[in-house]
Amino acid sequence: MTTYPEEDLLPISALQHLAFCERQCALIHLEHLWGENRLTAEGRLLHEKAHEGPDEARNDVRTERGVALRSSSLGLFGIADVIEYRQSMSGTWQPYPVEYKRGRPKANRCDELQLCAQALCLEEMNKVAIPTGALFYGQPRRRKEITFDEVLRTLTRDCARRLHTLFERGRTPPARFEKKCESCSLMHLCLPKVTGVGKDVQSYLRRMLAE
Numbered sequence: 001m002t003t004y005p006e007e008d009l010l011p012i013s014a015l016q017h018l019a020f021c022e023r024q025c026a027l028i029h030l031e032h033l034w035g036e037n038r039l040t041a042e043g044r045l046l047h048e049k050a051h052e053g054p055d056e057a058r059n060d061v062r063t064e065r066g067v068a069l070r071s072s073s074l075g076l077f078g079i080a081d082v083i084e085y086r087q088s089m090s091g092t093w094q095p096y097p098v099e100y101k102r103g104r105p106k107a108n109r110c111d112e113l114q115l116c117a118q119a120l121c122l123e124e125m126n127k128v129a130i131p132t133g134a135l136f137y138g139q140p141r142r143r144k145e146i147t148f149d150e151v152l153r154t155l156t157r158d159c160a161r162r163l164h165t166l167f168e169r170g171r172t173p174p175a176r177f178e179k180k181c182e183s184c185s186l187m188h189l190c191l192p193k194v195t196g197v198g199k200d201v202q203s204y205l206r207r208m209l210a211e
């Protein structure tokens with residue numbers, strides 16, 4: 001089994017960017033470009049709020065916020081918004097990760113993948129199986145329970161491997177304009193209609209002048 005040394009660990013947040021768009025991931029994490037729009041600003045504030053506040057203990061649930069995570073087998077590190085530790089019948093504490101998201105559940109599996117990566121880190125750190133966790137969405141303000149089944153675990157491990165390959169190559173893939181580009185915070189820096197596969201700047205300028 002591959003294990004990554006401390007200096008090669010990559011952020012879990014990059015995994016979510018990679019799952020959304022490999023080019024977006026490279027622009028943010030290799031080229032260090034970041035474009036904040038209303039959606040990302042709201043998301044950032046929500047995470048900051050989730051990390052604030054005291055840890056709590058109520059009956060058979062202990063809640064910890066802003067928990068540091070790492071996995072040397074996936075080569076990832078990060079911070080979980082909230083980990084609930086639920087006491088089982090046998091008296092052991094079962095970790096249950098909860099990640100906060102603005103907006104609605106998405107059509108893609110990026111959020112589930114990020115949560116699953118957190119669960120895999122926790123499993124490695126605590127030597128315990130974690131079957132479920134939850135995504136808390138702002139609209140509607142509701143939890144959605146996620147099961148970490150084999151399909152999701154495999155997707156997450158594959159994505160972590162692709163992330164390491166992207167960092168090893170150190171090259172930003174070309175743009176490919178798709179519907180998702182319209183909600184991408186890096187659209188104005190990426191310019192997928194200009195720089196996309198098979199596109200060149202001159203024909204783009206000709207088109208713009210003709211309009």
Ligand code: SF4
Nearest residue numbers: 021024181184187190
């Ligand atoms: S604009 Fe489109 S191609 Fe460019 S980074 Fe965003 S999602 Fe990827």
